[in-house]
Amino acid sequence: MKRFRYELGESWKIAVAQMRSNMTRSTLTALGVIIGIVAVTLMGTAIGGIQVGFDKSMAIFGDDVLYVGQWPWKNVDDWWNYRDRKKIKTEYAEGLNRMIAMTPNSNLAIAIPTSSVYRSVKYQDSEVNNVLVRGTVSDYIITSTFDFKEGRFFNELESRNGANVCVIGYDVADALFPSASPIDKSVLINGQPFKVVGVISRQGSFLGLFSLDSIVVMPLPAFQKYFTAKSEAEVLVKVKDKTKLADAKDELAGLMRRVRGLPPEKKDDFSINEQQALKSTLDPIKDSIAIAGLFITGLSLFVGAIGIMNITFVSVKERTKEIGTRKALGARRRTILLQFLIESTALCFLGGFIGLAFAYVMCFGIGKAFPFFPIHFSFGLVLAGMIVSVMTGLIWGFAPAWTASRLDPVTALRYE
Amino acid sequence: MDKLNSDVTRPRGPVVIDIESITKDYVMGEEIVRALRGVSLQIRHNEYVAIMGPSGSGKSTLMNMFGCLDTPTSGRYEFNGEDVAAMNDDELAAIRNRQIGFVFQTFNLLPRSTSLRNVELPLIYAGMDPEARVERATQVLVDVGLGDRIHHKPNELSGGQRQRVAIARALVNNPSIILADEPTGDLDSKTGEEIMALLEDLYSRGNTIILVTHERDIARHARRTVHLRDGIIESDEVDVIPAMEAIAAS
Numbered sequence: 001m002k003r004f005r006y007e008l009g010e011s012w013k014i015a016v017a018q019m020r021s022n023m024t025r026s027t028l029t030a031l032g033v034i035i036g037i038v039a040v041t042l043m044g045t046a047i048g049g050i051q052v053g054f055d056k057s058m059a060i061f062g063d064d065v066l067y068v069g070q071w072p073w074k075n076v077d078d079w080w081n082y083r084d085r086k087k088i089k090t091e092y093a094e095g096l097n098r099m100i101a102m103t104p105n106s107n108l109a110i111a112i113p114t115s116s117v118y119r120s121v122k123y124q125d126s127e128v129n130n131v132l133v134r135g136t137v138s139d140y141i142i143t144s145t146f147d148f149k150e151g152r153f154f155n156e157l158e159s160r161n162g163a164n165v166c167v168i169g170y171d172v173a174d175a176l177f178p179s180a181s182p183i184d185k186s187v188l189i190n191g192q193p194f195k196v197v198g199v200i201s202r203q204g205s206f207l208g209l210f211s212l213d214s215i216v217v218m219p220l221p222a223f224q225k226y227f228t229a230k231s232e233a234e235v236l237v238k239v240k241d242k243t244k245l246a247d248a249k250d251e252l253a254g255l256m257r258r259v260r261g262l263p264p265e266k267k268d269d270f271s272i273n274e275q276q277a278l279k280s281t282l283d284p285i286k287d288s289i290a291i292a293g294l295f296i297t298g299l300s301l302f303v304g305a306i307g308i309m310n311i312t313f314v315s316v317k318e319r320t321k322e323i324g325t326r327k328a329l330g331a332r333r334r335t336i337l338l339q340f341l342i343e344s345t346a347l348c349f350l351g352g353f354i355g356l357a358f359a360y361v362m363c364f365g366i367g368k369a370f371p372f373f374p375i376h377f378s379f380g381l382v383l384a385g386m387i388v389s390v391m392t393g394l395i396w397g398f399a400p401a402w403t404a405s406r407l408d409p410v411t412a413l414r415y416e
Numbered sequence: 417m418d419k420l421n422s423d424v425t426r427p428r429g430p431v432v433i434d435i436e437s438i439t440k441d442y443v444m445g446e447e448i449v450r451a452l453r454g455v456s457l458q459i460r461h462n463e464y465v466a467i468m469g470p471s472g473s474g475k476s477t478l479m480n481m482f483g484c485l486d487t488p489t490s491g492r493y494e495f496n497g498e499d500v501a502a503m504n505d506d507e508l509a510a511i512r513n514r515q516i517g518f519v520f521q522t523f524n525l526l527p528r529s530t531s532l533r534n535v536e537l538p539l540i541y542a543g544m545d546p547e548a549r550v551e552r553a554t555q556v557l558v559d560v561g562l563g564d565r566i567h568h569k570p571n572e573l574s575g576g577q578r579q580r581v582a583i584a585r586a587l588v589n590n591p592s593i594i595l596a597d598e599p600t601g602d603l604d605s606k607t608g609e610e611i612m613a614l615l616e617d618l619y620s621r622g623n624t625i626i627l628v629t630h631e632r633d634i635a636r637h638a639r640r641t642v643h644l645r646d647g648i649i650e651s652d653e654v655d656v657i658p659a660m661e662a663i664a665a666s
Contacts, residue, residue, distance in 0.1 A: 003543030010540045017528045325524040328485060329585070330513020330541040332506045409485045413520075 011339040015346045018315070029311040030351035033389060036301030037355025038362070041385050043297040045363050047290045048376030054286055057206045061275040064242040065143045066252055068092070068235040072271040074281040085269045086260070088233045090115050090135075090220060095259045096235065096252075107248035108255075109238040112140050115223055117231040121168075121216055122188040123176040131172055132215045133189060135223020135231075143236045149173070151183045151198030154219055158197075162221025167198040171213035187216075190226050194218060207282075245274065301388070304351070305396040312344045312400035323404055324412030337405035344397025345390055352389025356382055429461030431497075432592050432624055433482060438491030439647075440477050451477040452488070453647035459593070459626065464619045466627045466638035473644040476597075479628045483516055483595050484508045496592060513541050517586025521598035523578045525570040531557055531581045532566045538589045556584040560614060576607035583614060593624045600634055612637050 019026040061067070070085050090113035100108045114136040121131045138159035154165050166187070173182050173196075186193040194216075203212035223231075239248040249272055256270055316323070323336055363377045440452040451474045459465055469475040480486040481493060484500055487508075493500045495511060503511070512518075525534050535553040544552070557566050560580045570578055579599060586594050596615065600608030616637060619625050629635050636655075643650040 002545075003541075006540050006543060006546070010537075013533075014526075021528055321524065322526060325520075325526075326537070327509065328483065328512055328518045328524075329538045330509050330589075332509040332541075334506075335541065410480050413485070413524075 007335050007338060008342070011335075011342040012346070014339060015343040018343055019347065019350075025311060026347060029307045030347055030354065032304030032307035033301070033348050033351025033392065034304075034355040034358065036297075036304035036392075037352045037385055037389055038359045039297040039300045040294065040388065041356060041359035041381060042362060043293045044381045044384070045359070045375045045377050047293060048378055048381065050286060050289070052376050053204075054207065054282070056204065058275050058279055060145055060203065060206065060212060061278065062143060062145060062238075063275050064239050064245070065274070066237045066239060066245075066249060067273040068237065068252070068256060069271055069273060070232075073273040073278045082271075088235060088270060090224075090233045090235070092256070092259050093137075093235050096237065096255055099255050099258065103251075107240055107244050107251050109240045110139060110142070112137055112143055112236040112238070113220060113233065114140065114236060115220065115227075115231045115233040117227045117229075119189050119216075119227065121172055121176065123182075123185065126176045128172055128175045128214065130214065131169075131189075133223070133227060134215065134217050135220040135227065136217060137220055140217070140236070143238050146203055147201045149199040149201040150181060151196070153198055153217075159219045160221070162219050162225060164192065164194045164218075164222055165197045166194040166216050166218040167200060168196055168217075169200050169211075169213040169215035170202040171211055172216060173199045174213075189216065192226050194222075245276070249274070301392065305348075305392045308344050308348055308393060309396040309400060311347070312340055312397045313403070315343065316340060316400045316404040320407065320412050320415040323407050324409050324415065327407070327409035328413060333405040336407075337401045340401035340404050341394060341397050344401065345393030348389045348393030348397075349386070352386055352392075355389070356385045359385075429463075431458050431460050432495070433457070433459040433626075434492075434494040434497075435481065435488075436492040438481065438488035438493055440474075440481070440486070441489045451647055452481075454491070455644075455647070455649055457642065457649065457652070459624065461592075461624055462619070462622050464615075464625045464627070464637070464639045466629060466635035466641045467644065468629060468632075468635050468641055469644035469650075470630065472646075474647040475628055475630075475644045477647075478644065479595065479597055479626075482593070482626055483518060484511045509541075513538055514589055515592040517583075517589070517591040517594040519579070519582050519586050519594060519596035519599045521601040523570070523575075523582045523602070525578060525581055525585075527570055530567045530569055531562060531573070531584075534570075534581055535585045535588050538585060542589055553584075553588055556588050557581070559587075560584045574607075575603050576610055579603065579607075579611050580614065583611070583618075587618070587623075593626055594618065595626050595628075597628045598630075599627070600629075600631075608634070 067073075068088060070088055071082055076082060093111040093113035096108075096111035100106050100111065114134055116132055116134040118130050119133045120127055120129045121133075138154055138156045141153045149170065151167070153167055154163070157163075158165050166189075168182060168187070176182065176187060177185065182196045182199055184195060186195050188194075200213070200215070205211045237252055239245060241248075252272055253268060256272070257268065260269060262269065326336065360377060363375050367375050435458075436456045437454045438452055438456075439450065439454055442449040442451055455474075455478060467475050467478060477486070481488060484495065484503075485508075487493075487501050487503070491501070495515060498511070500508070500511065518524075526537070532550065532553050535557055536549050539549040539552060554566060557563060560583055562577060562580050562584065565573060565577055565581075570581070573581065583594075594615075599615070600611055603611060612634065615625055615627070625638075627635065627638050635641055638655070640652070640654045642652045
């Protein structure tokens with residue numbers, strides 16, 4: 001054991017001396033590994049970023065809220081069967097709430113009606129198009145995850161009376177009121193004035209597809225007064241205990257069938273959606289992006305690894321006589337194997353280290369330049385990067401190191 | 417030439433190398449080269465033997481056998497009573513490490529390591545502690561007259577100094593034999609004589625030395641000369657003259 005340690009120390013010193021004396025060669029070889037590690041690590045940060053963004057987007061839906069809608073949150077092959085379903089109505093919420101109240105030990109807490117439509121929002125000369133205008137009740141706030149930048153959500157009284165008040169998203173506020181506070185100002189939607197009572201703080205986008213900040217929320221009666229055309233309703237139901245989501249879902253399905261008056265032989269003509277189901281639909285897509293990305297960038301690391309193997313073979317060839325001498329002096333096969341493995345591994349380790357440093361700097365730069373680009377540099381990634389580089393050295397250095405260890409001492413000593 | 421073919425003047429130490437009718441065949445393409453065709457030889461402790469012969473006589477092959485770098489095709493080889501022919505690679509490596517000190521014609525020093533590190537190498541393979549290692553290697557370097565060249569690298573040393581480092585490296589593990597293969601072949605004759613004087617000194621201090629050479633002048637330093645031709649021993653003679661010269665000189 002002690003001898004093994006001394007041999008290890010000796011091999012390390014030789015490896016360092018070797019790298020120093022063949023600076024150009026070592027640098028070029030390490031460059032292959034550096035590029036490989038940078039590529040893989042950047043891909044890793046991007047995947048990490050996608051994951052973080054994904055989780056953040058998913059969190060918007062809340063893991064304790066069920067969404068009753070006409071369409072399921074997934075790709076369906078028989079879309080025509082869903083197209084002809086009856087529309088969801090906001091009134092269902094009242095019926096559901098009444099039934100929830102009558103059910104002892106119900107898994108459901110409250111049903112909240114929402115109705116949405118896309119409209120333009122104006123203030124003086126400024127205008128924002130395609131804003132999601134949503135009518136709902138004051139309890140909507142309990143199913144949501146957002147905070148307020150300023151102001152408040154509309155209260156129960158405003159909600160019931162259908163006052164012309166609204167809460168606007170960050171992007172809307174930013175576009176219409178670049179310098180002043182929007183609170184108590186009136187914006188025009190469909191020519192109707194609505195007084196702004198609150199501004200939602202920045203939410204970001206959903207998977208980078210659409211902004212969650214381009215939104216206006218108002219009391220449902222006011223919404224229904226002006227925006228019934230083309231609007232789409234959805235009922236949000238908060239569950240009491242998110243660990244019993246499946247039970248809650250079953251219960252809600254039963255209640256919805258009663259609301260719709262469906263006979264037992266008929267299938268559900270509505271969809272109950274939830275975050276988890278959406279996740280399981282989107283996860284495979286996300287995963288295949290990750291795998292494809294890692295595979296392609298992994299190819300560059302593969303090329304770097306071939307460089308390592310090549311340089312180790314060259315090194316073994318060049319130092320055949322030295323190997324012979326070492327064997328004559330009592331180096332065993334294992335000693336020689338170890339020495340060349342350490343050389344290839346040290347080179348990879350160094351390459352990996354430099355690569356990670358580069359990747360970190362690049363991530364930092366990208367993060368500064370594009371704050372919303374999903375990048376996530378983690379400790380796990382550093383660890384994985386180091387392990388991958390060391391493994392690269394071990395695996396790709398093995399064949400040449402093995403060759404060296406098996407050299408016949410007589411032949412090796414005679415080699416010129 | 418006062419060569420006596422007698423056992424009387426031979427040293428009577430224990431047998432270190434004991435080979436009996438060994439042969440070695442090499443396959444070169446389709447041809448089988450019979451490098452050794454039955455060689456029997458005993459070398460005792462504190463002998464100074466020169467192996468001579470023209471190229472192709474099998475002296476290199478025999479030296480490789482002595483050095484446990486190679487195993488015979490047939491025949492018996494015992495080193496300090498141990499059967500070498502049956503050993504595997506790692507056991508042979510251990511014998512080479514502890515029992516045999518190699519001195520090569522081309523010195524074979526590690527070019528990027530200092531004298532000290534070169535001499536330390538066999539001790540590392542033997543598993544000696546770092547402090548003891550440095551102490552021992554330094555002492556041997558001082559013994560061969562290189563006390564002021566310990567931290568020099570081979571390219572900062574003269575040929576003679578390099579060979580001294582190599583001899584120190586050969587000595588460092590207190591081997592049973594020192595195996596010198598044309599040790600003066602790459603040196604000028606004056607430096608060569610210095611190296612031979614060093615070997616003479618080592619011999620007088622009780623070391624066993626086997627010298628492989630094709631130069632009669634170099635072989636003259638040995639007390640016993642074995643001539644090889646075509647893979648067999650042609651003659652095996654003890655020479656009393658150098659011994660007398662040595663005594664006269666001292």
